[in-house]
Amino acid sequence: xxxxxxxxxxxDSAPTAEIAGAVEALTNLPGGFGIQLVGKRDPIExxxxxxxxxxxxxxxxxxxxxxxGMDEKPLAAxxxxxxxxxxxxxxxxxxxxxxxxxxxxxxxxxxxxxxLILGVHDGVERATLATLFPTAGEPVIVLDGGANLDCSxxxxxxxxxxxxxxxxxxxxxxxxxxxxxxxGEEEDKGNAVVREAHQLLRRCKGLNYLGNxxxxxxxxxxxxxxxxxxxxxxxxxxxxxxxxxxxxGKLFIKLLQDGAPDVLDRPGIRDIIRRLDYSTYGGAPxxxxxxxxxxxxxxxxxxxxxxAVRVAVQSVEADLSRHIGAExxxxxxxxxx
Amino acid sequence: xxxxxxxxxxxDSAPTAEIAGAVEALTNLPGGFGIQLVGKRDPIExxxxxxxxxxxxxxxxxxxxxxxGMDEKPLAAxxxxxxxxxxxxxxxxxxxxxxxxxxxxxxxxxxxxxxLILGVHDGVERATLATLFPTAGEPVIVLDGGANLDCSxxxxxxxxxxxxxxxxxxxxxxxxxxxxxxxGEEEDKGNAVVREAHQLLRRCKGLNYLGNxxxxxxxxxxxxxxxxxxxxxxxxxxxxxxxxxxxxGKLFIKLLQDGAPDVLDRPGIRDIIRRLDYSTYGGAPxxxxxxxxxxxxxxxxxxxxxxAVRVAVQSVEADLSRHIGAExxxxxxxxxx
Numbered sequence: 001x002x003x004x005x006x007x008x009x010x011x012d013s014a015p016t017a018e019i020a021g022a023v024e025a026l027t028n029l030p031g032g033f034g035i036q037l038v039g040k041r042d043p044i045e046x047x048x049x050x051x052x053x054x055x056x057x058x059x060x061x062x063x064x065x066x067x068x069g070m071d072e073k074p075l076a077a078x079x080x081x082x083x084x085x086x087x088x089x090x091x092x093x094x095x096x097x098x099x100x101x102x103x104x105x106x107x108x109x110x111x112x113x114x115x116l117i118l119g120v121h122d123g124v125e126r127a128t129l130a131t132l133f134p135t136a137g138e139p140v141i142v143l144d145g146g147a148n149l150d151c152s153x154x155x156x157x158x159x160x161x162x163x164x165x166x167x168x169x170x171x172x173x174x175x176x177x178x179x180x181x182x183x184g185e186e187e188d189k190g191n192a193v194v195r196e197a198h199q200l201l202r203r204c205k206g207l208n209y210l211g212n213x214x215x216x217x218x219x220x221x222x223x224x225x226x227x228x229x230x231x232x233x234x235x236x237x238x239x240x241x242x243x244x245x246x247x248x249g250k251l252f253i254k255l256l257q258d259g260a261p262d263v264l265d266r267p268g269i270r271d272i273i274r275r276l277d278y279s280t281y282g283g284a285p286x287x288x289x290x291x292x293x294x295x296x297x298x299x300x301x302x303x304x305x306x307x308a309v310r311v312a313v314q315s316v317e318a319d320l321s322r323h324i325g326a327e328x329x330x331x332x333x334x335x336x337x
Numbered sequence: 338x339x340x341x342x343x344x345x346x347x348x349d350s351a352p353t354a355e356i357a358g359a360v361e362a363l364t365n366l367p368g369g370f371g372i373q374l375v376g377k378r379d380p381i382e383x384x385x386x387x388x389x390x391x392x393x394x395x396x397x398x399x400x401x402x403x404x405x406g407m408d409e410k411p412l413a414a415x416x417x418x419x420x421x422x423x424x425x426x427x428x429x430x431x432x433x434x435x436x437x438x439x440x441x442x443x444x445x446x447x448x449x450x451x452x453l454i455l456g457v458h459d460g461v462e463r464a465t466l467a468t469l470f471p472t473a474g475e476p477v478i479v480l481d482g483g484a485n486l487d488c489s490x491x492x493x494x495x496x497x498x499x500x501x502x503x504x505x506x507x508x509x510x511x512x513x514x515x516x517x518x519x520x521g522e523e524e525d526k527g528n529a530v531v532r533e534a535h536q537l538l539r540r541c542k543g544l545n546y547l548g549n550x551x552x553x554x555x556x557x558x559x560x561x562x563x564x565x566x567x568x569x570x571x572x573x574x575x576x577x578x579x580x581x582x583x584x585x586g587k588l589f590i591k592l593l594q595d596g597a598p599d600v601l602d603r604p605g606i607r608d609i610i611r612r613l614d615y616s617t618y619g620g621a622p623x624x625x626x627x628x629x630x631x632x633x634x635x636x637x638x639x640x641x642x643x644x645a646v647r648v649a650v651q652s653v654e655a656d657l658s659r660h661i662g663a664e665x666x667x668x669x670x671x672x673x674x
Binding site: 240255 | 408472473487518520523527528552574576578579580587589591592596597600603605606612613
């Protein structure tokens with residue numbers, strides 16, 4: 001039985017959305033997992049009481065007296081609040097009492113606590129947040145999604161390798177195509193870091209590196225050289241584009257509501273709206289840590305929490321963390337060239 | 338009579354799209370301007386012959402024997418080809434024989450030639466490419482759109498000031514709201530350059546600085562503190578987001594074509610498609626140069642060329658370059674704080 005710890009107190013509408021999402025996950029996802037709700041027992045019990053039909057044997061409650069607020073300074077908060085739902089939840093995994101962690105709380109604090117408590121695999125320069133973008137075809141993984149704002153060329157290479165393992169293990173695509181997000185396809189394009197990363201990636205063995213890609217290629221999910229499964233960039237660019245896309249999807253839906261409200265219920269249109277809704281894609285895994293940590297948007301609705309639990313379960317089932325550890329325990333491909 | 342020079346040989350489908358766009362401009366825009374077609378006389382005449390009804394008295398042809406290709410190295414090409422349509426067209430303006438220049442040719446070469454030939458106003462740290470994004474409300478100017486990949490904090494402040502004058506003069510909004518594109522609103526967010534730029538912008542007199550904004554705020558065009566008219570970022574981020582948005586618009590339209598093809602002709606839906614089509618917005622002005630240079634996408638259709646001519650005419654009518662020169666001839670606002 002896979003044990004997924006859910007931070008019941010993180011998120012803009014915690015614990016309501018978190019408990020509702022956990023219940024949705026138990027109801028709708030294939031079995032084989034249980035949920036550990038981490039937080040203050042009384043509000044958790046009060047929310048759970050709203051779902052009298054749910055199988056309580058698949059829930060555990062782990063008491064955590066403190067909560068880290070959305071506006072607290074990440075590192076200071078993690079250090080000052082050992083009894084917070086965040087620190088307690090990740091601590092369960094560190095002690096072998098849990099297999100994965102999901103939180104929609106303070107993103108910076110969740111990143112910091114995951115790295116501090118779980119640790120990072122040997123050879124991983126930096127853990128990275130992998131975000132999923134809907135495209136015309138299969139979704140594309142964009143990383144880093146905002147965990148690392150300034151990145152060296154070597155760190156971008158590390159992200160490429162982490163993304164490649166993730167797509168192979170979790171999305172089942174055997175030879176993931178990797179693109180380096182840039183302002184043009186030619187090899188002399190970009191700033192100094194990106195130009196250096198391009199040269200390192202070209203020489204990197206074991207990666208299906210497609211070369212530089214542009215902003216448009218994230219959306220189409222393809223370039224001349226093949227399908228783009230992973231787009232690599234620093235966390236500043238990734239975060240700006242991610243938030244931009246979420247909002248552009250909402251704009252499009254709004255324009256549609258204004259321009260043709262009668263078509264919103266058609267199956268084809270409902271499918272568009274579903275595809276453009278980030279909550280369909282759930283949380284972003286933090287790749288590179290020794291374990292599984294899935295980070296959700298603070299405004300995650302229950303559906304997004306459920307999908308984050310799905311990603312958590314898949315990551316444990318696929319043994320993702322062990323595969324990443326094995327990949328990075330080898331000599332770094334870039335150094336072999 | 339305002340004289341707009343159009344690079345007839347630049348662009349992926351030159352001179353066909355360029356001549357068609359010039360003809361559309363003369364046909365559809367308010368009068369008071371003429372067009373100087375710059376390039377090889379024979380192909381230009383051959384294209385013009387397709388429009389027997391157009392008023393030839395509003396066209397001049399300026400012979401330029403050479404063309405700078407889309408893949409040539411910008412600076413080297415500009416120096417090696419003094420008889421290229423690009424260098425000849427900008428030279429007309431430098432000599433006082435033309436008022437504005439429009440090109441859909443090699444972007445890097447157009448940027449380099451504009452800065453070399455026209456020069457930059459005193460006090461302008463770097464000229465910047467201003468790109469227009471459709472939003473739920475009024476379009477937002479994003480700059481830099483790709484001319485300057487690595488930027489200092491002072492350069493970002495310069496872009497903010499250039500954008501502010503542009504929005505005031507050309508878009509008629511008296512007190513433009515300026516946002517600094519970042520990964521969060523709090524003042525400690527961002528990389529070192531952006532954090533420094535935030536502090537400089539806060540102290541910058543004469544700017545309606547709204548603070549840090551996020552990717553989503555470009556799309557909504559508004560934050561709590563007011564309407565966002567200008568979003569400031571380095572050219573790497575701006576270019577990635579710009580190309581991403583162009584492509585996302587096309588994806589939305591494709592999803593709509595697949596999901597509800599029968600509604601495409603409805604007025605409300607046609608309006609969505611028009612709003613999401615970058616060619617509706619025409620070229621991007623290069624702000625900060627001594628004169629008017631409008632840079633179009635290489636794949637610009639005639640409609641985009643027409644809209645670039647519109648922006649060129651408006652820039653001349655509003656005396657934009659002189660206003661920018663006046664703004665920057667004063668002591669720099671940031672230094673007064």
